[in-house]
Amino acid sequence: VNVFERVTVIGVGLIGGSLGMAIRARGLAREVVGVTRIESSIPLALARRAIDRGTADPVAGVRGADLVVLATPPDQVVSLVQRVRLNLRTEAVVTDVASVKAEIVRAASRLLPAEGGPVFVGGHPMAGNEGQGITAADPDLFEQTAYLLTPTPRTPQRAVDRLAELARALDAVPLVMTPEEHDDSVAMVSHLPYLMAAALMNAAGRAGPVAGPAFLGATRVAGSPVALWAQICRLNREPIQNALRAFREELARLEAAIEDGGRLDGLLEAARQARLQLGAASREKGSK
Amino acid sequence: VNVFERVTVIGVGLIGGSLGMAIRARGLAREVVGVTRIESSIPLALARRAIDRGTADPVAGVRGADLVVLATPPDQVVSLVQRVRLNLRTEAVVTDVASVKAEIVRAASRLLPAEGGPVFVGGHPMAGNEGQGITAADPDLFEQTAYLLTPTPRTPQRAVDRLAELARALDAVPLVMTPEEHDDSVAMVSHLPYLMAAALMNAAGRAGPVAGPAFLGATRVAGSPVALWAQICRLNREPIQNALRAFREELARLEAAIEDGGRLDGLLEAARQARLQLGAASREKGSK
Numbered sequence: 001v002n003v004f005e006r007v008t009v010i011g012v013g014l015i016g017g018s019l020g021m022a023i024r025a026r027g028l029a030r031e032v033v034g035v036t037r038i039e040s041s042i043p044l045a046l047a048r049r050a051i052d053r054g055t056a057d058p059v060a061g062v063r064g065a066d067l068v069v070l071a072t073p074p075d076q077v078v079s080l081v082q083r084v085r086l087n088l089r090t091e092a093v094v095t096d097v098a099s100v101k102a103e104i105v106r107a108a109s110r111l112l113p114a115e116g117g118p119v120f121v122g123g124h125p126m127a128g129n130e131g132q133g134i135t136a137a138d139p140d141l142f143e144q145t146a147y148l149l150t151p152t153p154r155t156p157q158r159a160v161d162r163l164a165e166l167a168r169a170l171d172a173v174p175l176v177m178t179p180e181e182h183d184d185s186v187a188m189v190s191h192l193p194y195l196m197a198a199a200l201m202n203a204a205g206r207a208g209p210v211a212g213p214a215f216l217g218a219t220r221v222a223g224s225p226v227a228l229w230a231q232i233c234r235l236n237r238e239p240i241q242n243a244l245r246a247f248r249e250e251l252a253r254l255e256a257a258i259e260d261g262g263r264l265d266g267l268l269e270a271a272r273q274a275r276l277q278l279g280a281a282s283r284e285k286g287s288k
Numbered sequence: 289v290n291v292f293e294r295v296t297v298i299g300v301g302l303i304g305g306s307l308g309m310a311i312r313a314r315g316l317a318r319e320v321v322g323v324t325r326i327e328s329s330i331p332l333a334l335a336r337r338a339i340d341r342g343t344a345d346p347v348a349g350v351r352g353a354d355l356v357v358l359a360t361p362p363d364q365v366v367s368l369v370q371r372v373r374l375n376l377r378t379e380a381v382v383t384d385v386a387s388v389k390a391e392i393v394r395a396a397s398r399l400l401p402a403e404g405g406p407v408f409v410g411g412h413p414m415a416g417n418e419g420q421g422i423t424a425a426d427p428d429l430f431e432q433t434a435y436l437l438t439p440t441p442r443t444p445q446r447a448v449d450r451l452a453e454l455a456r457a458l459d460a461v462p463l464v465m466t467p468e469e470h471d472d473s474v475a476m477v478s479h480l481p482y483l484m485a486a487a488l489m490n491a492a493g494r495a496g497p498v499a500g501p502a503f504l505g506a507t508r509v510a511g512s513p514v515a516l517w518a519q520i521c522r523l524n525r526e527p528i529q530n531a532l533r534a535f536r537e538e539l540a541r542l543e544a545a546i547e548d549g550g551r552l553d554g555l556l557e558a559a560r561q562a563r564l565q566l567g568a569a570s571r572e573k574g575s576k
Contacts, residue, residue: 126500146498175498188492189503196484196506198559199538203531204476210434210463211566212414215477217505218484223563226556233546243491244543248536250487255532258521268514271486275511278499 002165004029008065010058010080012036012045015097015125016071017137020050022170025139035061044134059087067093067166069123074098075231078107081120085111092118093159099124099186100235101150101179109152119159122150122179124186125172132225140171147172148186150179187239192247194229195240197222290453292317296353298346298368300324300333303385303413304359305425308338310458313427323349332422347375355381355454357411362386363519366395369408373399380406381447387412387474388523389438389467397440407447410438410467412474413460420513428459435460436474438467475527480535482517483528485510 007029009016020032034051035058036042042054055061062068062084070077077096088094094112098104105122112120127145129136147167151160164174177185197219204215211219233240257264295317297304308320322339323346324330330342343349350356350372358365365384376382382400386392389410396408415433417424435455439448452462465473485507492503499507521528545552 126498128500146500148498185498189499192491193488193502193506195539195542196488197502197563198556199535199542200481200484201559201562202538202541202555203480203534204562210414210436210473211477212416212434215481216566217508218481219563219566220505221502222559224560226553226560229556230553233552234549237546240546241543244539244546246491247487248539250490251483251532251536253490254483254487255529258525258528258532261522264521265514265518267490268486268517271489271510272512272514274489274492275485275507278504278507 002162003027004067004166006031006033006065007067007069008033008035008062009051009069009071010035010061011070011072011076012041012050012054013071013133014128014131014136015141016069017045017048017050017134018127018139018141019069019071019097019125019170020045021048021137021139022142023166024049024052026169028166028169029067033061033065041134048134048137050134050137058084062087062092064089065092067162068095070094070096070098072096073228073231074100074104074235077104078111081108081111085118088112088118090117093162094118094120095123095163097123097125098235099126099190100232101148101182101186103235105150105152105179109154119156121155121159121163122182123163124148124150124182125167125170126186126190127172130220130224142167142170142172145172147174148182149174149176150182151176152179183236183239184242187236187243188246191229191232191236191240192243194221194224195233195244196247290450291315292355292454294319294321294353295355295357296321296323296350297339297357297359298323298349299358299360299364300329300338300342301359301421302416302419302424303429304357305333305336305338305422306415306427306429307357307359307385307413307458308333309336309425309427310430311454312337312340314457316454316457317355321349321353329422336422336425338422338425346372350375350380352377353380355450356383358382358384358386360384361516361519362388362392362523365392366399369396369399373406376400376406378405381450382406382408383411383451385411385413386523387414387478388520389436389470389474391523393438393440393467397442407444409443409447409451410470411451412436412438412470413455413458414474414478415460418508418512430455430458430460433460435462436470437462437464438470439464440467471524471527472530475524475531476534479517479520479524479528480531482509482512483521483532484535 012034034054045051101122108120127141167174300322322342393410400408415429455462
């Protein structure tokens with residue numbers, strides 16, 4: 001990979017911290033600058049080798065960076081682009097890590113219109129673990145995971161290529177799609193499963209003691225912090241509503257088949273085949 | 289644990305084979321007899337040290353056994369009790385491993401009315417892995433899992449105690465409940481999550497490539513063989529329908545909150561608290 005001169009990571013939590021650690025451990029940048037509002041995170045991020053230096057000021061932090069990663073909660077991405085945009089290098093690539101893309105990409109691209117200036121490319125590394133914050137950061141977090149990139153028709157190819165190259169250098173798999181495709185897919189494979197898990201927990205009530213592996217697996221994500229998911233539900237409302245509708249229809253189909261006894265095996269077998277097609281590679285990822 | 293003289297395991301697959309291996313490895317019986325219709329399973333079960341000897345004939349197999357474990361698919365339990373009952377020792381305890389209890393316990397208790405004769409006690413070890421058959425059997429399968437026992441008011445306490453003692457000797461946690469409580473709880477924590485996973489796979493269609501850990505975790509069980517689940521849906525229809533209804537209502541509540549923007553955080557936080565209360569012990573079990 002072409003080494004970056006200076007990578008600035010704004011938000012040094014689980015994703016930002018892991019990215020800093022991975023970039024530094026693999027020598028993908030001459031310098032990693034961390035920006036965080038939480039003062040106590042700077043010594044922690046330094047100790048974990050996630051950053052070379054830290055600052056609380058995003059405007060100072062992005063100075064001289066050829067890559068800026070906004071690793072904040074989704075609802076802060078656009079206001080941060082707004083805040084730092086006049087201090088970006090002309091050739092800077094700016095990306096984020098939010099699991100919602102269309103709304104963010106639309107607003108950020110308007111702020112950085114890319115005519116020879118800094119470029120915004122929406123990004124979403126589909127990585128994570130059960131932890132939170134810099135203490136849970138892990139330089140191998142991105143290995144074997146999908147790194148989604150969501151350019152618009154006006155995004156310079158060179159900027160997309162640099163991020164794809166970075167993803168590969170992290171042993172992730174870059175996947176390029178439109179922001180809308182992203183939001184539909186992620187609503188289905190991430191946001192909907194979270195809501196299912198939450199609904200299942202709320203329905204199960206006191207059934208807890210009997211919980212087996214299937215239940216624990218299906219509900220694990222419901223234990224993650226609410227604030228981020230509530231934001232996601234607001235920012236990706238329509239694709240989530242579509243996914244909920246499609247899921248509800250499939251569940252109703254199973255319910256009807258259980259009621260009248262017919263077609264059930266066929267519906268379950270279709271699901272089984274679809275799951276098996278996700279294949280061995282995915283099963284490995286799932287075990288992380 | 290009081291050692292059994294002879295344990296007969298009918299059906300030497302994942303659960304029956306694991307039970308045989310665990311009982312032999314821990315010295316909980318003088319002899320383990322395996323009964324299987326699949327001739328080729330006998331040498332395999334012998335080689336894996338799951339049984340001391342094997343036979344294809346259940347009637348011969350149960351002779352002299354003080355514990356008989358029916359580890360077959362749920363829909364064969366009652367007909368096997370019928371078939372072997374006149375050849376059971378007077379003091380024999382008969383149990384099964386099916387994940388559906390009320391219907392089986394009702395029929396089996398009628399066949400073994402327990403007035404000084406052999407006794408049926410419904411059992412359900414909530415253990416498993418992603419494999420199938422004797423090749424996937426594992427003597428440690430039951431460690432840290434719940435072993436559900438479902439006596440009726442007429443079941444002699446002594447028989448329940450012996451099975452609870454066996455469960456503890458396998459490092460499982462025996463939990464005693466009525467067959468109806470069992471079916472309601474297991475519909476919620478096992479059968480419903482399976483149906484959710486199947487519906488999600490059917491809804492997700494081609495979203496597969498983007499699948500992240502949450503999706504893989506939520507759908508893993510949808511890849512398991514259909515025949516057993518279809519049986520379960522027939523045998524436990526009403527509790528499953530109740531669980532589906534409760535889940536549907538909770539999902540609708542989330543959907544409405546996403547639509548109108550209110551109450552969402554509260555609903556998600558309730559789910560989070562419920563999930564966190566499942567606690568560290570459950571999280572460990574889930575990682576198996």
